[in-house]
Amino acid sequence: MVTLAEVARHAGVSASTVSYVLSGKRSISDKTRKRVRRSIRELGYHPNAGARALASSRSSIIALMVPLRSDMYVPVMMEIAITVSTTAREFGHDVLLLTDVEGPTAVRRVAGSGLADAVILMDVELDDERIPLLKEVGRPAALIGLPADASGLTCIDLDFTATGALCADHLADLGHREIAVVGEAASVYQRHTGFAERTLEGLRRRSDERGIKVIHRPCEGTYESTAGTLTRIFGERPGTTALVVQNEAAVGPLLSLLWQTGRAVPEDVSVVAICPEQVALQSSPQLTSVSIPAQEMGKRAVELVMAKIDGETPQELTLLEPHLTQRASSGPVLGTR
Amino acid sequence: MVTLAEVARHAGVSASTVSYVLSGKRSISDKTRKRVRRSIRELGYHPNAGARALASSRSSIIALMVPLRSDMYVPVMMEIAITVSTTAREFGHDVLLLTDVEGPTAVRRVAGSGLADAVILMDVELDDERIPLLKEVGRPAALIGLPADASGLTCIDLDFTATGALCADHLADLGHREIAVVGEAASVYQRHTGFAERTLEGLRRRSDERGIKVIHRPCEGTYESTAGTLTRIFGERPGTTALVVQNEAAVGPLLSLLWQTGRAVPEDVSVVAICPEQVALQSSPQLTSVSIPAQEMGKRAVELVMAKIDGETPQELTLLEPHLTQRASSGPVLGTR
DNA sequence: CTGAAAGCGCTAACAT
DNA sequence: ATGTTAGCGCTTTCAG
Numbered sequence: 001m002v003t004l005a006e007v008a009r010h011a012g013v014s015a016s017t018v019s020y021v022l023s024g025k026r027s028i029s030d031k032t033r034k035r036v037r038r039s040i041r042e043l044g045y046h047p048n049a050g051a052r053a054l055a056s057s058r059s060s061i062i063a064l065m066v067p068l069r070s071d072m073y074v075p076v077m078m079e080i081a082i083t084v085s086t087t088a089r090e091f092g093h094d095v096l097l098l099t100d101v102e103g104p105t106a107v108r109r110v111a112g113s114g115l116a117d118a119v120i121l122m123d124v125e126l127d128d129e130r131i132p133l134l135k136e137v138g139r140p141a142a143l144i145g146l147p148a149d150a151s152g153l154t155c156i157d158l159d160f161t162a163t164g165a166l167c168a169d170h171l172a173d174l175g176h177r178e179i180a181v182v183g184e185a186a187s188v189y190q191r192h193t194g195f196a197e198r199t200l201e202g203l204r205r206r207s208d209e210r211g212i213k214v215i216h217r218p219c220e221g222t223y224e225s226t227a228g229t230l231t232r233i234f235g236e237r238p239g240t241t242a243l244v245v246q247n248e249a250a251v252g253p254l255l256s257l258l259w260q261t262g263r264a265v266p267e268d269v270s271v272v273a274i275c276p277e278q279v280a281l282q283s284s285p286q287l288t289s290v291s292i293p294a295q296e297m298g299k300r301a302v303e304l305v306m307a308k309i310d311g312e313t314p315q316e317l318t319l320l321e322p323h324l325t326q327r328a329s330s331g332p333v334l335g336t337r
Numbered sequence: 338m339v340t341l342a343e344v345a346r347h348a349g350v351s352a353s354t355v356s357y358v359l360s361g362k363r364s365i366s367d368k369t370r371k372r373v374r375r376s377i378r379e380l381g382y383h384p385n386a387g388a389r390a391l392a393s394s395r396s397s398i399i400a401l402m403v404p405l406r407s408d409m410y411v412p413v414m415m416e417i418a419i420t421v422s423t424t425a426r427e428f429g430h431d432v433l434l435l436t437d438v439e440g441p442t443a444v445r446r447v448a449g450s451g452l453a454d455a456v457i458l459m460d461v462e463l464d465d466e467r468i469p470l471l472k473e474v475g476r477p478a479a480l481i482g483l484p485a486d487a488s489g490l491t492c493i494d495l496d497f498t499a500t501g502a503l504c505a506d507h508l509a510d511l512g513h514r515e516i517a518v519v520g521e522a523a524s525v526y527q528r529h530t531g532f533a534e535r536t537l538e539g540l541r542r543r544s545d546e547r548g549i550k551v552i553h554r555p556c557e558g559t560y561e562s563t564a565g566t567l568t569r570i571f572g573e574r575p576g577t578t579a580l581v582v583q584n585e586a587a588v589g590p591l592l593s594l595l596w597q598t599g600r601a602v603p604e605d606v607s608v609v610a611i612c613p614e615q616v617a618l619q620s621s622p623q624l625t626s627v628s629i630p631a632q633e634m635g636k637r638a639v640e641l642v643m644a645k646i647d648g649e650t651p652q653e654l655t656l657l658e659p660h661l662t663q664r665a666s667s668g669p670v671l672g673t674r
Numbered sequence: 675c676t677g678a679a680a681g682c683g684c685t686a687a688c689a690t
Numbered sequence: 691a692t693g694t695t696a697g698c699g700c701t702t703t704c705a706g
Contacts, residue, residue: 001451001682001683003682003683003684004684005681005683011387013692013693014692014693014694015683015684015685015693015694015695016684016685016686016692016693016694016695017691017692018684019684019685019686020685020686020692025684025685025686026691026692027691028691028692029691029692032691032692044448046445046449046451047450047683047684048391048450048451048682048683049387049389049396049450049451049452050386050389050390050391050394050396050682050683051387051391051682051684051685051698052387052683052684052685053386053387053391053684054387054388054390054391054580054682054684054685054697054698054699055683055685055686055697055698056685056686056698057387057685057698059386059387064434066419068419074411074412074415074416075411075412075415076413077413077685078411078412078414078415078418079455081415081434081536082403082405082436083448083675084369085434085436086436089436089438092684094433094434094435094447094452095433095434096398096431096433097401097418097422097431097432097433097434098433099419099422099423099426099430101423101426102426104366107563108383111385112381112384112387113383113384113386114338114383114385114387114699115364115386115431118583121648122678136566142610158537164706182538183670217538221619223619223620223621224621224683237683249619250610252589252593253621253697256593259593260596282558282559282560282586283560284561285558286685306695325607333488338699340698340699341699341701342699342700350677351676351677351678352675352677352678352679352700353677353678353679353700353701353702354675354676354677354681355700356700356701356702357676357702359700360701362701362702363675363676364675364693365675366676368677369675369676384699384700385698385699385700387698387699387700387703388682388698388699388701389699389700389702390700391681391682391683391684391698391699391700391701392681392682392683392699392700392701392702393700393701393702394682394701453696560702610680611699612701652683
């Protein structure tokens with residue numbers, strides 16, 4: 001294994017010079033830098049990560065804790081994870097993939113051992129048990145999702161309240177007066193993940209303001225449960241002219257079922273989805289949607305922890321503004337009904 | 338930060354004793370062990386990862402390189418990643434999430450720097466450019482997927498050739514004589530990922546043996562492309578009574594389209610899928626399928642690299658035997674046609 | 675069964 | 691602009 005000392009000898013300089021060429025933390029003459037770089041290349045030198053971490057007490061690793069739960073839409077998690085990884089690389093960091101099988105104490109382990117310089121938590125719950133541990137270890141951290149009490153934490157999430165309102169506005173503008181929400185699985189609401197409730201709250205409030213009636217039904221996302229949900233909705237509210245779907249798994253079944261039951265989209269029923277762009281685009285018809293900005297969240301989360309590592313104090317709460325893209329699935333209420 | 342030395346002082350023993358209590362690499366009297374454990378607990382000691390890595394030249398980290406390509410089914414990648422992570426923990430290791438944005442040299446970086454003790458490559462291509470680097474760095478490694486030349490490598494994959502044959506047998510047993518394969522996107526075949534070709538090869542050979550006619554059409558997996566693929570299939574081969582689908586994205590559209598065009602499954606058309614169990618189960622009707630054993634592959638990959646870290650020499654090639662589960666989507670060819 | 679001590683390879687003062 | 695050097699916290703011989 002090639003060491004820094006060997007590079008130094010080969011280049012005819014001291015160890016610190018090599019170190020500084022690498023880190024750029026002090027000025028080096030062009031000539032020296034070139035010589036050192038050359039030696040590094042010729043010897044095939046790679047700085048030892050452990051030694052570096054020990055000497056600098058920085059591991060250049062960010063821990064990313066992903067949930068194991070299966071009721072979250074997996075591709076979004078993966079997209080976030082990948083964006084976190086690539087963004088971290090832009091900051092010279094790597095990403096450690098943590099699951100919660102170990103329980104919340106994984107946070108303590110990786111932070112306490114200095115394995116990770118910072119922690120990013122995904123799929124944060126309203127009352128997340130990892131949060132106390134996060135505060136205990138005192139490492140820079142960012143949460144993707146919003147806990148009940150975000151004070152002293154750095155959080156990033158889509159503004160789901162505004163998202164709900166945006167959907168209500170869009171449908172109100174199109175003349176809809178009775179709408180229904182096909183929501184997440186009941187377990188998601190029970191778990192108090194927050195985002196689902198916030199969406200509903202924003203949607204209900206805006207709907208009230210605009211004189212729209214709303215009903216909400218959770219949905220497991222299987223074919224059968226979606227069928228049941230639709231039957232209930234149209235049974236209880238035959239005047240329903242629009243659906244807001246916040247459940248990726250239900251989108252496919254929903255559209256099939258509407259087709260099968262002879263309801264044309266958007267002529268008979270408008271559909272607005274809150275989902276990743278990809279889901280909206282590959283549906284038929286393509287869906288009017290508010291997209292989940294997975295990449296943006298992952299990127300910002302990394303930027304936030306990097307800022308904290310550098311001693312900055314970023315704002316506690318970052319709520320990303322939702323954007324609604326109108327596509328083929330929503331339209332005005334037709335005159336005769 | 339609590340150090341080992343502080344623990345030693347607190348417990349009234351030497352540093353090495355504390356170290357050995359932790360590693361169990363030499364026998365310690367019960368009394369001493371208890372005292373040390375107590376001090377560790379009371380002081381809240383966590384061994385420093387960097388120091389450990391430096392002194393032992395083992396980082397206890399496995400690098401997992403995931404592809405960025407979007408034509409692979411994401412939930413499977415995630416399932417593998419999570420299984421790798423949890424299995425690695427059982428061996429006292431953590432997992433570093435690497436993407437290929439950095440290019441293949443990421444392998445060199447993490448292995449060369451001692452950041453990772455071993456590397457696991459996902460979604461290996463027939464002629465994967467990461468492989469030469471892997472050999473260069475000489476770290477333990479395992480590949481999920483099969484390159485063209487697997488000599489000197491440790492690979493694990495589903496036996497796709499056998500999978501293809503299994504599908505052919507199942508349909509032959511049910512009396513089918515003309516079958517069609519709805520395959521992966523053309524890009525997957527062009528990229529020579531191997532698994533798609535192997536499936537086809539196994540299916541064709543067995544079909545020949547059993548006197549079945551096969552046609553194969555790639556499919557992008559969108560609604561439109563799936564519709565086009567089906568139209569072509571039934572246009573060219575009106576006598577087709579069964580479909581083998583190897584494309585997760587196409588499964589949903591395919592079933593909807595069959596329904597819409599008045600072809601009952603399985604009465605008019607049998608469908609056999611090669612897909613993750615979850616996809617088969619949440620379809621309607623539930624699909625007869627050969628499942629992709631994501632967890633098994635992840636777990637075995639970790640076990641293989643751990644064995645190599647311990648100096649063992651596991652077999653080069655592990656092909657997991659496919660299992661076909663009959664569900665509601667396949668049945669005998671009906672008499673009158 | 676336990677202790678002493680020599681590094682592991684690098685960073686970051688402290689010098690000059 | 692560069693060199694010297696004292697650690698960083700742990701593992702692991704070598705002694706006893």
